[in-house]
Amino acid sequence: MSDVENYMKVEFEGISENERLARMLVSAFVVTFNPTLEELEDVKTATSEAVTNCIIHGYEQLGGPIEMTMEKKGQELFLQVADYGIGICDVEKAMEPLFTTKPQLDRSGMGFTFMEAFMDEVKVHSVKGKGTVVHMKKIFGSTCKRV
Amino acid sequence: MSDVENYMKVEFEGISENERLARMLVSAFVVTFNPTLEELEDVKTATSEAVTNCIIHGYEQLGGPIEMTMEKKGQELFLQVADYGIGICDVEKAMEPLFTTKPQLDRSGMGFTFMEAFMDEVKVHSVKGKGTVVHMKKIFGSTCKRV
Amino acid sequence: MEAEYQVDEQFLFIYIPQEVDHHVADKIRRETDVLLSERSIRKIVFDFHDTRFMDSSGIGMILGRVKKMRKCGGSVEAVGVSNQVARIFDMAGLPSVMTMRQKEECV
Amino acid sequence: MEAEYQVDEQFLFIYIPQEVDHHVADKIRRETDVLLSERSIRKIVFDFHDTRFMDSSGIGMILGRVKKMRKCGGSVEAVGVSNQVARIFDMAGLPSVMTMRQKEECV
Ligand SMILES: Nc1ncnc2c1ncn2[C@@H]1O[C@H](COP(=O)(O)OP(=O)(O)O)[C@@H](O)[C@H]1O
Ligand SMILES: Nc1ncnc2c1ncn2[C@@H]1O[C@H](COP(=O)(O)OP(=O)(O)O)[C@@H](O)[C@H]1O
Numbered sequence: 001m002s003d004v005e006n007y008m009k010v011e012f013e014g015i016s017e018n019e020r021l022a023r024m025l026v027s028a029f030v031v032t033f034n035p036t037l038e039e040l041e042d043v044k045t046a047t048s049e050a051v052t053n054c055i056i057h058g059y060e061q062l063g064g065p066i067e068m069t070m071e072k073k074g075q076e077l078f079l080q081v082a083d084y085g086i087g088i089c090d091v092e093k094a095m096e097p098l099f100t101t102k103p104q105l106d107r108s109g110m111g112f113t114f115m116e117a118f119m120d121e122v123k124v125h126s127v128k129g130k131g132t133v134v135h136m137k138k139i140f141g142s143t144c145k146r147v
Numbered sequence: 148m149s150d151v152e153n154y155m156k157v158e159f160e161g162i163s164e165n166e167r168l169a170r171m172l173v174s175a176f177v178v179t180f181n182p183t184l185e186e187l188e189d190v191k192t193a194t195s196e197a198v199t200n201c202i203i204h205g206y207e208q209l210g211g212p213i214e215m216t217m218e219k220k221g222q223e224l225f226l227q228v229a230d231y232g233i234g235i236c237d238v239e240k241a242m243e244p245l246f247t248t249k250p251q252l253d254r255s256g257m258g259f260t261f262m263e264a265f266m267d268e269v270k271v272h273s274v275k276g277k278g279t280v281v282h283m284k285k286i287f288g289s290t291c292k293r294v
Numbered sequence: 295m296e297a298e299y300q301v302d303e304q305f306l307f308i309y310i311p312q313e314v315d316h317h318v319a320d321k322i323r324r325e326t327d328v329l330l331s332e333r334s335i336r337k338i339v340f341d342f343h344d345t346r347f348m349d350s351s352g353i354g355m356i357l358g359r360v361k362k363m364r365k366c367g368g369s370v371e372a373v374g375v376s377n378q379v380a381r382i383f384d385m386a387g388l389p390s391v392m393t394m395r396q397k398e399e400c401v
Numbered sequence: 402m403e404a405e406y407q408v409d410e411q412f413l414f415i416y417i418p419q420e421v422d423h424h425v426a427d428k429i430r431r432e433t434d435v436l437l438s439e440r441s442i443r444k445i446v447f448d449f450h451d452t453r454f455m456d457s458s459g460i461g462m463i464l465g466r467v468k469k470m471r472k473c474g475g476s477v478e479a480v481g482v483s484n485q486v487a488r489i490f491d492m493a494g495l496p497s498v499m500t501m502r503q504k505e506e507c508v
Binding site (some may be wrong): 009024028 | 153154156157158159160161162165166168171172175176179
């Protein structure tokens with residue numbers, strides 16, 4: 001942890017009211033990167049997607065603890081979002097655009113696609129019946145833009 | 148925990164840059180109480196005092212983890228701020244207005260006084276060499292105002 | 295933070311709030327479907343003038359209404375879409391299934 | 402978020418930022434003391450027009466400057482104090498050791 005300049009770990013209840021809270025938390029942490037408006041929106045959107053997935057898929061709307069960890073290393077943000085819910089059987093399949101297991105709830109299947117589009121790195125670790133962790137990385141002030 | 152409607156636990160590094168972060172976190176949580184501007188300011192000020200004390204006194208500006216816990220029960224907010232720092236020998240003395248052990252840092256000794264003025268309850272548990280927890284309670288929308 | 299609804303003949307205007315996440319999208323979905331079952335609506339106009347945040351839950355809610363309206367020969371339109379929201383629309387391919395009009399913005 | 406300083410003859414004007422906590426107060430304390438050691442200042446005027454948050458660290462910083470100025474026969478004044486900040490000033494008894502002028506506010 002020696003090269004971590006700042007960090008924040010948060011745990012909160014997995015209810016949909018807290019999706020907004022999660023975006024506010026990540027915004028509060030990310031201001032120290034002096035982000036552009038677009039960078040801030042990127043991180044807020046990715047956070048919203050990951051937290052929503054814990055609530056709807058991980059806990060199937062029955063609630064449970066969500067953990068978010070943020071670390072600042074130079075201009076890099078490491079963001080983790082975790083639940084202790086049902087887990088994902090086939091992560092590769094889950095990450096395909098438009099794939100969703102909850103079409104009856106009008107899910108678009110674009111959650112992981114947005115996370116990948118807006119962050120510089122997205123990795124998912126999931127164990128069936130144990131839970132899911134999404135690891136994301138964002139490099140602020142990078143000159144290479146996505147196409 | 149059955150009557151807790153919502154909660155948030157946060158851990159972050161005890162550096163002065165994070166005093167502002169702590170106020171943003173508590174503000175984000177407290178909006179769900181639909182607070183008046185004055186109630187919001189009260190809680191922000193009390194949080195700022197407690198977190199600053201962990202940084203300056205608990206960790207003597209050398210850093211260390213600060214934990215904040217917020218719980219919503221109806222219109223009551225339970226706010227805890229904790230450090231694992233040097234602790235307080237004489238809590239009663241420490242809570243007296245104008246008492247400070249760091250006059251050389253231009254401390255006013257008004258931190259605990261402000262916490263008590265702005266919150267409905269303040270309790271301090273501290274163990275020398277182990278750390279300090281400040282438990283605070285705020286009742287939102289209460290008609291009885293402080294004099 | 296609440297959506298507002300206005301029915302004018304066969305049009306349903308939905309004024310979308312500032313932020314559309316799953317919590318908000320779910321509420322709009324339920325409220326809209328009540329209106330669609332009670333009134334004979336041919337066109338939904340989503341008004342995004344106030345909206346500065348939307349995620350994939352908003353996309354799902356809109357696509358669901360597009361499907362529903364198509365079944366009865368109706369249609370869906372989005373107006374006042376900011377650049378921020380437009381990039382989400384574009385990535386999800388929404389402009390190919392519905393009319394989208396962007397907000398005029400000074401750059 | 403940074404304080405600004407202006408020296409005019411023997412006056413030091415300090416424009417206080419929006420929020421004054423320990424982090425900010427400590428910076429102002431250090432910057433002010435450098436100016437006080439370099440220039441011959443008789444009066445410090447803290448301008449609080451922009452300030453909407455202050456805690457006890459701000460009080461300590463101001464009281465420290467009051468003591469310092471008194472030693473050399475100088476004084477300290479606060480102007481543009483909002484209701485929010487004034488209630489903090491009052492609780493700490495600042496008005497009894499320095500002049501404080503409140504901001505005109507519509508209630
Ligand atoms: N935290 C999670 N726990 C369990 N399953 C998940 C989780 N996150 C995603 N999934 C699975 O991955 C699928 C795709 O997710 P995503 O791309 O976000 O689309 P959507 O949320 O619209 O379904 C989900 O439908 C679900 O089956
Ligand atoms: N978290 C803490 N750890 C150790 N000591 C503390 C802590 N909080 C307060 N104290 C002690 O209590 C005293 C009074 O605190 P306070 O009223 O906030 O005034 P101030 O911070 O201006 O000194 C401090 O000077 C310090 O000795």
